[in-house]
Amino acid sequence: MTLAASLPTSVLAGDGFYLPPEESPHQRTFMQWPVSRKVHPDPVFLDMTQDAIARIANAISEFEPVTMLAAKSDHARARKMLSAKVELWDIPTEDLWCRDAGPIFVTNGKQLAIRHIQFNGWGEKQVNTRDARIAEAVAARxxxxxxxxxxxxxxxGVEQDGHGLLAAHESSWVNDNRNPAMSRDQIEAALLDAYGADRMIWSEGVWGEDITDYHIDSLARFTGPGRVLINLPAEPDKSDPFHMAALDTHDxxxxxxxxVDVIYEPDRRRVKSADFVASYANYYVCNGGVVAAQFGDKQADAEAVAALKRHYPGREIITLNVDPLGELGGGIHCATQQMPAI
Known part of the structure; x- marks a missing residue:
């Protein structure tokens, strides 16, 4: 039976291509090597960021093939840090966020294609001369x-369950820095068509307070049909727009x-800065495993692992210290992009 035959016919919208669930089998994982000094002016922090990306790639490579995208001139440096199991491709990059700039693979059950949602640096907030071309380069390769x-x-900026349902924050899409000429209804129709879905849940989100305009994948993740894992503050602060938006999304x-299964943010984390993203929801599901962050709060870290075991039984849960990514406003899911098996 093909993947397409196993899904409801309502999922196969438009041209018949759809994005399978992240937990379905992968051919490989794609990632990007961060190098731009315009993006990362501090060379010490850039080294720390590259180390975090290498450790994520090496962990995933124990479960499935990993392809790291980087300009040829950056391969020697990357090779020293990456497992021999990680393949390097000569596709130039600036930053590490492959979930956003990388290829979005869809399938019709017989072949793969790449859906081209155009990356523009989160509304031209960041240099994206190279990163905006990555999807096209991978498609050509x-x-x-x-x-x-x-x-x-x-x-x-959109969470999908692979069974016809999407969820998103309006702030990441209905925004003049991305889609100024489109209404929410037009954006919804385009997203449903792009993902091969037929239903969408919106909540407002937060405009202009972080580079992503509050991506949903750091808050809530579908773990199967009708199931969501959401990461909420244990004691919401009514003056914090992210806390209030998170509660709105939960509702x-x-x-x-x-x-909806709730796990709580860590309280005793290593990095104390207010804009640090301490998201247990920003994990990545790969073949036989889940790679997730830990933040140094033993109780909260353990509760997050227990939740991931509930939602992904039979998979090995690997936790990593990826604090540099949290300081940059993201996490492991943001740094990865899956290529489905067909």
Whole structure:
């Protein structure tokens, strides 16, 4: 039976291509090597960031093949830090966020294609001369169709279950820095078509307070049909726009009839800065494993592992210290992009 045959026909929208669930089998994982000194002016912190990316790639490579995208001139440095299991491709990069700038692979059950949601540096907030071309370069390297969309945005800004349901924050899409000429209804229709879905849950999100305009993948993740794992503050601060938006998203997911499982943010984490992203929800599911962050709060870290075991039984849970990514506003899921098996 093909993947397409195993899904409801309603999932196969538009041209018949759809994005399978992240937990379905992968051919490989794609990642990006961070190098730009315009993005990372501190050379010491850039070294720390590269080390974190290498450790994520090496952990995933124990479960499935990993391809690291980097300009040829950056391969020697990367090779010293990467496992021999990680393959390097000569595709130039600036930053590490492959979930956003990288290829979005879709399938019709018979072949793969790349859906082209155009990356523009989160609304031209960051240099993206190289990163904006990555999806096209990967499509050319793999000789895959590049399927156009009218959208500018990032895959980290929409969560999908692979069974016809999407969720997103309006702030990451209905925003003049991405899609100024499109209404929410037009954006929704384009997203549903791009992902091969038929239903969408919106909540407002937060405009202009972080580079992503509050990507949903650092807050809530689908773990199967009708199931969501969401990372909430244990004691919400009514003056914090992210706390209030997180609660709104929780309520919208529950109102949609989903089974919403809450895990709480760490309290005693290593990095104390207010803008540090301490998200247990920003994990990555690979073949046989889940790679997630730990933040140094033993109780909260253990509770997060227990939640991941509940939602992904039979998979090995690997936790890593990736604090540099949290300081940059993201996490492990933001740094990865899956290529589905067909």
């Amino acid at each position: 793999l000789d895959l169709p590049l399927l156009p969309t009218p959208l500018k945005g990032e895959a980290g 919208a997911l529950e109102a949609a009839g989903l089974d």
